Amino acid sequence: MTVLFDLLERLSSLTRVWFREHPKLTDLQPIQLSALMYLGRCNRYSNTPLAVTEYLGLTKGTVSQSLKALESNGLLIKTPDAKDKRSVHLELTAPARALLNDVMPPDFLVAAAKRMGARSEDLEGLLLELLRNIQQGENVPGFGLCRSCRFHQTVAGGAFCGLTQEPLESGEIDLICREHRLPEEVHE
Structure with missing residues (x-):
């Protein structure tokens, strides 16, 4: 199992390096990018701050600060739930969707999958x-x-x-x- 873990860890490291070095992602913290990627792939039942927190496995405070930063940078909009006004839904803005379209899936992964x-x-x-x-x-x-x-x-x-x-x-x-x-x- 050590080899499996080493392989998964190495792939994760390469992915983090690729994201960190991508010119379109220099202004985003890794957690902010993870939140955007999740919100770009989740459904209307799963686009809440709590769902982002659960998916990423991080603390509410960490996720809350990241979501605030994304909102202040124009990448995220918070919308009150139509049925429960205490709850909010997180919607990606057009610039956020364009950014994700430009960087996902990573080029290195697409190329490797084609070779395989x-x-x-x-x-x-x-x-x-x-x-x-x-x-x-x-x-x-x-x-x-x-x-x-x-x-x-x-x-x-x-x-x-x-x-x-x-x-x-x-x-x-x-x-x-x-x-x-x-x-x-x-x-x-």
Whole structure:
């Protein structure tokens, strides 16, 4: 297992270096970039400060300060929840989305996946399996894609969330949800 850990750590280090050296990311702290990347991939049920905190595994204070910085830099907008005025949703601005489109996925990763060919898809599947195994074994939040969730349903030809009892837009099924549960998990 030492080799697996060393490989994952090295890949993480290379990614951090790439982000740190990217000319379009020089004004962002790593946590701010992580928050933007998460918010760029999460659904409408998962774009709250609490969800960002849980996803990143950091303290509320650290995340709160990072979100304030992103908001003051025009990369984030806070919108009150329509049903619960105490809650806010975090929306990326057009400049934030453009920035993420320019830097994600990292060029080095795209090039490596192309060189690997079909084996990159195998690797992706194995890494997903490793992640799910860790999440289940360590009882950490799932934060998976809607389409792989036990609550995801098809109703009248459209996507539907069985947990919230709401229809989903077509693009939402490929977004991260904090309420994600694998189909084989025990119902509570």
